[in-house]
Amino acid sequence: MLAQVWVVMAAIASIQTYFLIRGRLPDVVGPMIGIGLGILLAYGALGFEVVSGGGQVRQQPEPELALLGLSILGTNAILLFTDAIETLELGSLVGSR
Numbered sequence: 001m002l003a004q005v006w007v008v009m010a011a012i013a014s015i016q017t018y019f020l021i022r023g024r025l026p027d028v029v030g031p032m033i034g035i036g037l038g039i040l041l042a043y044g045a046l047g048f049e050v051v052s053g054g055g056q057v058r059q060q061p062e063p064e065l066a067l068l069g070l071s072i073l074g075t076n077a078i079l080l081f082t083d084a085i086e087t088l089e090l091g092s093l094v095g096s097r
Helices: 003-021 029-046 063-086 090-094
Strands: none
């Protein structure tokens, strides 16, 4: 993945995460966008490619950048499921009276 594309996507994911934490994005759509961006960032940083034909492709995977993409994915997943858990009435699950 080109470095410029990766930097732009990381900046967009960071801005999205900031607005999500500040409460300016919807509780479900915002984290789903971040999860998608995190997956794309991690995938692009690892440098996986499908090669057809006899051409040689040399890739240098960047595991550090992939971890950054996975951290964006993890943060958004936590925020998505935290909001979902807060809407549950836990009293009915544990049998409290």
